[in-house]
Amino acid sequence: MHFLSDPLHNDFMxxxxxxxxxxxxxxxxxxxxxVLRNLSFIGDGLAHASFAGIVIAxxxxxxxxxxxxxxxxxxALGIGAVSKKSEVSLDTSIGVLFxxxxxxxIMLMSRVRNYVVDLQDFLFGNIxxxxxxxxxxxxxLVVLVLSIVALFYKELLFASFDPITAAxxxxxxxxxxxxxxxxxxxxxxxxxxxxxxxxxxxLLVTPAATAYQLTNRFGWMMFISACVGVVSAIVGLYASYxxxxxxxxxxxxxxxxxxFLAIALSPKRRSLLTALLEARRTAAxxx
Amino acid sequence: MxxxxxxxxxxxxxxxxxxxxxxxxxxxxxxxxxxxxxxxxRPVGERMSEAVALQGVCAGYFGRxxxxxxxxxxxxxxxxxxxxxxxxxxxxxxxxxxxxLPVQCGSVRVFGRAPxxxxxxxxxxxxxxxxxxxxxxxxxxxxxxxxxxxxxxFFRRPSAADREAAHQALADVGMSExxxxxxxxxxxxxxQRVFIARSLVQHPKLLLLDEPIAGxxxxxxxxxxTLLEKLQKAGATIIVTTHDLSCVAEWFDRVxxxxxxxxxxxxxxxxxxxxxxxxxxxxxxxxxxxxS
Numbered sequence: 049m050h051f052l053s054d055p056l057h058n059d060f061m062x063x064x065x066x067x068x069x070x071x072x073x074x075x076x077x078x079x080x081x082x083v084l085r086n087l088s089f090i091g092d093g094l095a096h097a098s099f100a101g102i103v104i105a106x107x108x109x110x111x112x113x114x115x116x117x118x119x120x121x122x123x124a125l126g127i128g129a130v131s132k133k134s135e136v137s138l139d140t141s142i143g144v145l146f147x148x149x150x151x152x153x154i155m156l157m158s159r160v161r162n163y164v165v166d167l168q169d170f171l172f173g174n175i176x177x178x179x180x181x182x183x184x185x186x187x188x189l190v191v192l193v194l195s196i197v198a199l200f201y202k203e204l205l206f207a208s209f210d211p212i213t214a215a216x217x218x219x220x221x222x223x224x225x226x227x228x229x230x231x232x233x234x235x236x237x238x239x240x241x242x243x244x245x246x247x248x249x250x251l252l253v254t255p256a257a258t259a260y261q262l263t264n265r266f267g268w269m270m271f272i273s274a275c276v277g278v279v280s281a282i283v284g285l286y287a288s289y290x291x292x293x294x295x296x297x298x299x300x301x302x303x304x305x306x307x308f309l310a311i312a313l314s315p316k317r318r319s320l321l322t323a324l325l326e327a328r329r330t331a332a333x334x335x
Numbered sequence: 336m337x338x339x340x341x342x343x344x345x346x347x348x349x350x351x352x353x354x355x356x357x358x359x360x361x362x363x364x365x366x367x368x369x370x371x372x373x374x375x376x377r378p379v380g381e382r383m384s385e386a387v388a389l390q391g392v393c394a395g396y397f398g399r400x401x402x403x404x405x406x407x408x409x410x411x412x413x414x415x416x417x418x419x420x421x422x423x424x425x426x427x428x429x430x431x432x433x434x435x436l437p438v439q440c441g442s443v444r445v446f447g448r449a450p451x452x453x454x455x456x457x458x459x460x461x462x463x464x465x466x467x468x469x470x471x472x473x474x475x476x477x478x479x480x481x482x483x484x485x486x487x488x489f490f491r492r493p494s495a496a497d498r499e500a501a502h503q504a505l506a507d508v509g510m511s512e513x514x515x516x517x518x519x520x521x522x523x524x525x526x527q528r529v530f531i532a533r534s535l536v537q538h539p540k541l542l543l544l545d546e547p548i549a550g551x552x553x554x555x556x557x558x559x560x561t562l563l564e565k566l567q568k569a570g571a572t573i574i575v576t577t578h579d580l581s582c583v584a585e586w587f588d589r590v591x592x593x594x595x596x597x598x599x600x601x602x603x604x605x606x607x608x609x610x611x612x613x614x615x616x617x618x619x620x621x622x623x624x625x626x627s
Contacts, residue, residue, distance in 0.1 A: 084471060135397045199490060206481045210467045213533070216433045216460035216543075217485025218452050260472065264517035269472050 055289045064175045067183050068281035068299065071175075071242045071251065074190040076277025077197060078235045079256035080270050081228055084208050089139055090127070090229070091249035093146035094236050097123035099153035099245055102170050107156060112170070113185070117237045123149055124229035128222075173244030173296035175285070182241065189238050193231050200224065205266055242281070243296040254303040255280065261310035276306050386411040386541050386572035387432055391441035394431050400439060401427040403596045409574065409589075411446075411540075414567045416587035417576040420616050423594040425576035426463065429543045432574070433460050445541065456486060459539030461530045463546045469519050475529050476514040479505055482536030497536075504532040508562060524555030531562065542566065542573045548582065560586045583607065 055061040082091055098116035105115025123145050130141040157167060169177060178186075197204065206214040207221045215221045232252075239248050259272035284299030291298070387409040395401040401424040409415055417425050430436040431443055434450025445454040482504065483497040493501075505511050508528040513521070521529065527547050534542060542563070548556045560582065567573055577583070583590055584603040592598040592606060592615040599611045 084468075202481075202484050202487070202492070203489065205473075206484045209471050209473060209478070209481065210462065212430075212435065212462045212466055213460050213530075214481075214485070215435050216455065216458065216462075217482070217537075218455040219485055264472050264519075265474065266472050266477065 052286070055286065060176050060178075061285075061289065063178050063180065063183055064285060064295065065282065067178045067186055068175055068242055068285050068295075069278055070183075070186050070190045071239045072255075072277035072279075072281030072299070073274055074193050074235050075239050075248075075251040076255035076259075076273040077194060077270060078228075078231055079252040079254075079277070080259070080266075080273050081204065081208060082232065082252050083256040083260055085228075087232070088249065088253050089142055090124075090232060091236060091252040093127070093142040094120045094124055094229075094233050095240065095245045095248045096146045097149035098233075098237060098240070099170065100149040100156070101153075103153045103156045103160075103167065106167065107160065113237055113240075116170075116240065117233065119149060120233035120237055121230055124233045125226060128226055128229060169244070170240055171244050171246055172294065173240060173242050173247060175242045175295050178241050186238050186241070189234055193234055193238075196227070196231060200227065204228065243300060247296050247300050250300040250303065251277070254300070254307050258303070258307045258310045261307075261314040276303060280306060384411045385409060385444075386413070386446060387574070388444045389431070389441065392431060392443060393439040393441060394427060394436050395439065396436075401595060402431065404441065405593075405597050406441070407591060407597060407600045409572060411572050412567065412570060413572055414563065414586065414588045415572075415574045415591060416583050416589070417574060417591045417593055418578065418580060418583060418615065419576075419593035419598075420578060423615075425578075425593055426545050428593060429460070429545050429574065429576060432541075433458060433543055454541075456537070457540040459534030459537055459542045461527075461534050461542070461544040461547055463549065464523065464526045464530065466545075469521070469526065471518065473518055474514070475510060475516050475518060475521070476501060476505065478518055478529055479533045479536060482533040486537060500536050501532075504535040505529075507535055508532045509558070523549075524551040524559070527551060527555070527559060528562075531559070535566070540571060542571050544573070544575045546576055546578070548575075548577055548579060556582065580607075580612075 056065070079091075082088055098120040101115040101117070101119025102112050103115075104110075104119075105112045108115075126145055127138065127141050130136070130145065131138045134141070136144075160167070203214075203219050203224055206217075206219055207224045211221045235252070236248050239251055242248075243251050255277035256269070256273045258276045259269045262272055263269050280303035281299050284302040285295055287293075287302065288295040288298040385408045388407075390406050392402055392405045393400045405428065417428060419425050427436065431438055432445060432450070434443075434445075434455065443450055446457060448454060480493055480498065480501040483493050483500065487493060487497070502511070502514070505514055508531055510525065510528050510532060513525065513529075518526070518529065531544070531547065534544075544563075547559055547563075551559065563573055563575070564586065575587070584607060587603060589601060590603050590606045591600045592611055594615050598615045599606045
């Protein structure tokens with residue numbers, strides 16, 4: 049049992065566990081919509097877009113997360129507007145906007161001499177550096193995002209499955225799309241501390257993609273995704289403690305391991321295991 | 336405007352403005368609509384309370400008009416087939432009636448009023464089955480229950496009565512035994528029936544179906560049309576798009592030929608001729624005319 053309790057003697061590890069659990073939860077819940085609506089690229093896009101805001105906030109000695117949040121939300125709303133007005137696909141408008149915002153961040157960062165120390169955490173995440181006040185903010189935002197998802201559960205479900213009919217039945221699908229983008233932006237900013245700009249998309253996509261392999265029910269997909277997200281965060285943090293490696297990347301790799309396990313065991317299709325056994329049997333017959 | 340096709344229009348729709356006096360306040364309309372429910376085989380040309388009226392409607396996407404000055408009226412209780420080649424604006428027409436797409440010019444009236452939240456409640460919409468992801472993690476029953484969501488409004492969960500209505504709708508389309516199946520396991524015809532069931536949960540007065548017989552076998556096609564005819568007898572107005580001409584003469588009261596412009600609108604016997612069909616589909620598609 050010392051194995052499990054040892055890391056918890058350090059205050060910074062306790063804070064990291066609390067934060068990682070909250071972040072794992074909120075990412076895996078909103079990630080369900082990301083996977084079912086094919087928005088994987090958006091997670092990556094919004095994270096990158098936030099970078100300009102973070103650097104600007106850094107230069108102006110302003111709250112870095114607030115700076116990142118403003119840029120992510122503005123980009124989220126801009127993505128919808130650009131793709132609507134200009135006839136280009138959502139993917140393309142994300143590609144244009146997020147790289148532009150990221151480039152702005154890099155350009156401004158090149159003016160800062162000591163950026164390596166301060167801004168690197170935003171690129172790769174450093175959950176061990178989270179302080180008490182950050183945890184409080186993360187908790188409030190996570191509760192907010194999850195409450196909104198719960199309140200609009202049935203509308204988000206209908207609009208995700210069949211937007212045309214949902215609209216014909218009077219569900220405001222456009223407003224819901226923007227709401228979802230803003231929720232994603234908040235989720236991503238909250239999660240930067242854990243995984244950083246480069247890896248945060250994995251926290252959104254991998255647990256939900258794992259759950260998608262294992263169930264045919266929307267509610268169950270959310271539940272399984274949440275379990276995978278939280279368990280990956282905790283297991284990943286323990287592993288990073290004992291292996292003395294970076295926490296964000298370890299959490300992502302643990303979630304990825306669950307994903308491949310789920311593919312192998314998925315009841316939805318002929319599992320990889322039976323496929324392998326059958327292949328061996330056929331091979332034996334041929335011989 | 337180029338009106339060189341007006342000569343194929345049946346007399347009573349050639350100039351819909353003549354009938355504009357038939358537009359009545361919504362309340363009176365619904366009342367009148369109920370009174371005409373059983374009367375399907377009325378003589379052509381007799382005006383009834385209208386369910387849908389379009390006047391000079393242009394609509395499209397990104398500034399390109401897909402529909403060009405469309406005018407017609409659909410009487411309450413009619414079973415209408417909209418035919419035309421792919422990309423001729425059939426789906427766009429349904430979206431305009433459903434209020435999903437704003438019109439660039441002209442006006443749309445559904446039961447006497449511009450499409451709004453009140454008309455949405457009277458309307459059942461069945462999209463093309465390719466428009467959704469069928470590997471989405473919901474069961475047949477979950478999908479049908481979504482038919483109650485719009486009317487429920489925000490923050491309310493479906494009640495026992497709503498669930499009962501969803502079960503009833505599944506029974507109506509003969510899909511009860513598939514209630515717990517995942518939607519990915521369904522055949523094309525079963526998918527169509529699930530979507531029809533979802534639209535029936537709301538007891539619509541106007542049903543709009545986008546290609547409901549695309550990719551289904553002859554037996555299922557017959558089953559779907561029999562079901563729609565039953566709904567029509569119960570009082571519903573039904574508008575169906577199809578590019579399959581084989582079923583047109585057998586099932587529809589009136590046929591609307593569309594190719595961006597309204598080519599013709601009238602009973603199958605009047606509309607299904609070589610001239611109209613070549614104007615609709617282009618001169619190479621004439622094998623469907625045998626039906627008339």
